[in-house]
Amino acid sequence: MKSSTAYTPGLLRTIFRQSYLVSLLLLIGAVLINYALQPNFFRPGVLNGNLQTFLPLMLLAAGQAVVVIAGGIDLSVGAIISLVNVVIVRLLGTHAGPTEILLAIGAGLLCGVLAGAFNGICVAYLRFQPIVTTFASSFVFSGLALWIMPSPGGSVPSALMDVFQGRLLGIPSALLIIVVILLLWNLLRATRYSRYLYAVGGQAMSAYITGVPVTRIRLSSYMLSGLMAALSALALVLGTGTGDPLVGSPMTLTSIVAVVLGGTRLSGGQGGVAGPMIGAAILSIILNIIAFANVPTWWQTLVNGLIVMIALAGPGLIALVRRQPA
């Protein structure tokens, strides 16, 4: 049947069209609860500290979202983080000067893009199924990470970390980065390229016969995801000041939960990047809430799980209630 959600014209539509509307409300709710439990939440220092810890997952979710919008999924982002993380720290060496720093960061980002390209070639040109392909490639990447740095170590020039943990142009660096990413996304959203992304994710065959370079777009989506993973890794390096070949793996599945929390459907062709970044923030804030709500030790994991489930179920529940009267 035509499951066409009735078309509501005018201003209302433009509001409801925002895929991240629900997640934004959730975020506000979460922040308020957090604030209620932690009165000093809005202290610049505290807020900045929180943003720094949220940032890596937010960046990762943004990259994951791009792949998802283009109709794919990337289970290797965590491994890419680990790989880039150790590459950067290795190249920074013991006492790095400006050139080493630039070199290391450049190489790290390139490394992420290449890893993404590897996924992209397998999925777009060889037409493997995304989930298992990226699951398989994640072993390759984490293996490489282990090979490059068998056990955690290395250090990062404290000057560099201070830049990240301090302020740029008077704004907390983490906040600045988030804002820049969102602005860049809005710019991208206005380009033809972003329409290709949505077209490929929405209906690859239609996109192809319309003349969209499907294969290349798929490839590029994975490269973007790789790049964002690399940025996330960079944020981790600057936050932790060390290299760790295992650091990324726990973040992979979380990034996907963040994408969905952000109102971006895994079926592709819909949603955006802002939502998933919000989703990532929500997931991190839940940890704060649990921390400040004095949840008994043994119940923390359960409470966390339940809150996430409820957050995921929220939109569905609303829709369900809406469906009932009909």
Next chain:
Amino acid sequence: MNKSLKLNPALIALLLAIGLFVLGGLLRPGFASYSLAINILRLAAFLGIVAAGQTLVIIGGGEGIDLSVGSVVTLGAILVYHFSNGQDALVFPALAGAIAVGFGIGALNGLGVTLLRIPPLVMTLGMTGVVQGLILAVTQGALTGGSAQLMVNLVSSPLIFGVPGVVLLWLLVGAVLWVVLTRTPYGKQLFAIGVNRTTSRLSGVRVPAVLILTYALSGALAALGGFVLLGYTQRVFLNLGAAYTLPSVAAVVVGGTLLAGGEGSYLGTMAGALVLTILTSLLTTMELPESMRQIVYGLTLLLLLSAYGRQRKLRG
């Protein structure tokens, strides 16, 4: 599209398994031994049984996937361990209980996916967190109980020709699932749903009911997997099953079942489980640094994927 490649993926996977095993024998004298073959069969049985439910869920389509199997395996084992408490008489009641619980958790997944329209991947992932949380909250980390001798005999000790019971149990599961998928209305309807839900509904199939049942079965089979795994380890651990979640998906895909749904077989999954287990064992027995093991494992998996399970060409 391409008929020659579609030519029964289950068979391809089986050939791959045998090929890998022989290759192992060449690379590593002593690999292709009877005892190791038996050992591989046993290990494959654990993965295979856990991947059984995964197969059903994936065939059901709609991005169907169950990432909660790992945690349910752990829960199942813990329940049997606790309630059987080492007494043969209590093994089967405990098993029944564990399977019932697994069934219930799966049903919740199904409800979330159908009624609340939560994408299966995140629904089941979230369920993992909840189940793990429940285990911690209830046990507070103290896992008490015992594993009955009966269970140990059933799983570990050889029954006939040194073949342990768990392998026979696996074959039984395989036979049952083959019947279920190809010879029952449920199976036919599951494939139909996997291909096209609108058509199925308009042909009188109760799509949500079938899906909820499917996720429930996946939970139940995962709990069964926990039972057999317990028979092997004889002790429970908080992360007993975690290592099975994603491999179970890989086994299904290597077995030639489409992640898109609507096409596949459990026989394929069984072969897939064998392939993955042989690969892991081979890598274990070769003297390689862990980093190399991981890289080789990943690349080989990619190679397997290239054999089939590719998506259709854009340009006909």
Next chain:
Amino acid sequence: MMIKISLAAQHLVKRYGGVTALADGGLEVRAGEVLALMGANGSGKSTLSKIITGVVAPDEGQLLLDDREVVFSSPQAAQRSGIVEVYQELSLIPDMSVAENIWLTHEPVTWPGIVRKRELLARTKELLDLFAGTISSSLQPDAPVRTLPPDEKQIVEILKALSLQPRIMFLDEATASLDSRQVERLFELMARWKAQGMALVFVSHRMEEIFRIADRATVLRSGKTVGSVEIARSNEQELVDMMIERGAVSRYIKRSAEREPRSTAPARLRVENMRTEVLRDVSLSLHAGELLGLGGLRGQGQNEILLAIFGAIPFSGTVELAEQRVNFTHPRQAMRKGVAYVPGDRSSEGLLPLRSILENLQLPSWMRYGPVLKLGKAREDAARIAKDLNVVMGSLDAPVSSLSGGNAQKVVLGKWLLREPQVLLLDDPTKGVDVDAKGEIYKILADLRERGTAIILYSSDDEELLGLCDRVLVLHDGKVQAELVGSTLTRSELVTASMGTERKSSV
């Protein structure tokens, strides 16, 4: 003003594994003419046009553009040479807006690839105005395509092709889902484009359309081009004979006059003030062995009636089967009570493409073959019904996607006939089905009617309604506009009723 061009396709061959989609396809079209591409279902029309527009890679054969050989490795390549197609199965992205869809790949952009939104909307408006008066107010540039009815989707698809300012345009069954006014408008436009020197290739199964719009016709038969004729110097019979081996033309089978429906007998189906999002107080009754037609413009609620009776959508009002109040909330319940529904959209609502013909036929009936299926029995029954409907197929185990339109439609019918329904609901069952297959479907319906099955038939083809039905309800704007029976069951009555008293809101 466009330069004169000509396109010739010669000896094109395309095989899909076993199936040969196109054995020796060819056509020739010049600027400023409309070429009708004709042929039965599965004769290769779509394949031929898709090869020319670069979507399908041919196995053999060549393309000549202005007498120079060309190879299109992708749709873009063909587009660059000014060749575009209005695809039979459409090429729209559901979640994107009308404007985004129409201009995809050639949006007006400024550096660095930023799309000029305002200009985009303006240009889209211009295009939409071409169909002003035949489309609803909800067809706006920024409306998501997902929310549009089939006819308006089709129009967007046409405008999308037009927006590329082509020199050669293929329209593959572009009229199949349009209503009569929209077809009128399309023909006016085609005439205009033709005058401007565009070459048009027009695929349709509707004879009267061919004779109205086409200059020449090229006919395909089972993958081979069997010839071309000047429409002016030809007639329906000749074309039909070229299209199908046996000269047998379908004839509408009217009820034999002596067996009038026994209106005195209690109604098999009665519907009282049915209301849905679209329907407004529809009531009807249907007797055993009666064939009731639903007419009117597309999307006036015809298929909502069928879906509601079948329990597939919620509604208010009452439905009685054999004088018993029923309240179906799921098709399964309706199915159990002997109601059957053949959906309008074959591929997405009627079939399981990946699965075998057997599984498609038996999908509603598996329960009958025991908890552990007696496959032998199921196969027998399926084979029988497939034979009755003479479905042309490799075997019951062949994937249903290997069937051509007509045969696929017979499978959809067959899966319900297996259950010997009391009430049969049909949503445009001959849409995109060739003359030959149409005839066979008419015959099946007649037999069912003789055997006392109560049938409701919605058709977008007025001839069909007039030819087949005992009674026709004309719907307009969710209400029954008129009931045509006996003397009033005429074309003119049907058309006037279709338009309704007041015209539809037009932008």
Next chain:
Amino acid sequence: GGSEQGNSGNGGNGGSSNGPFTIGVSNGFVASEWRTQMIQDMQGVNAEYKKAGLTKDLVVQSADVDVNGQIQQIRNLINRGVNAIIIDPNSPTGLDSVIKQAKDAGITVICVDEAVSSPEAINVVIDQTEWARMSARWLAEQLHGKGNVVVVNGVAGHPANEARYDGVKEVFKQYPGIKVLNVVNANWDEATGQQKMADLLASQPNIDGIWVQDGMAQGVLQAVDAANPAKWPVIVGEARAGYLQLWQKVKQKHPDFTSYGVVNPPGAGASGLRVALELLQGKKFKDGTLKGDAHNTLFVPIPGKVDASNFEQQYAQVKDKPGTYTLDGSISEADAKAFFQ
């Protein structure tokens, strides 16, 4: 923004004071019996201090988190204004900056179970390298200095894993007769350990000895028991109830079976708590107590080992405990005071 953290704690200024103190705990990995026992031990010890009016309830943050998540845990503890934070670190170096922030906020930071490189923190740990050396030496001696050995390690790339294996390599260097056939990683997971061991036994008939880290020895012994080779290899074990119970079971069949388990005490957390309280009360370490590269590590003694000599009484202690219970031990208040001037 460490400096800004400074004023965000209430009463978080270390120095001399006599409580009651609030102690925070950050644990970044929950799916482990060892960690749960560690937390229970700490809660036990804290109960004493609470009765004495020295502390309030422990503020425990326990969740499966990545390094970054643990940084967030610690930040939250800082923002709650606890007086001391006891960390079981997910990374030896990754927490340095947040630990510094804690220090700047005047909070005492103790790392247990595993050492961190940050000079601002005090590590209260057993010497993981020595822990490994002990069992490696025992194994080498059992083999009379020659034989084929396989090693079953934990998570490749995990610092504790590397530290321990370094110790092992060190020892084996002194015994040229010992040949390491193969090294596998079973991720501190009993089931994985059992499966990998089964593979090794089936494919390598000539294994004389097995060195295995704790958390997997049980699985390894089970695999050996199941394969039951003609000549049993010498097996390093672990000091867990489950393993000792299995040991006892094996002894029934193979009276001459012997093994060796070094205690890796979850009580480390409790020890850390005691040290933390001394520091909070303004005590200073005796000179030379702190060792390690950063001179910030307090090695608490390894509480003991299980071998043939003391198996019986050790087994008696744990024969009714859940299999996951680890032989334990933590320093007494007196021991703790002994470290201070």
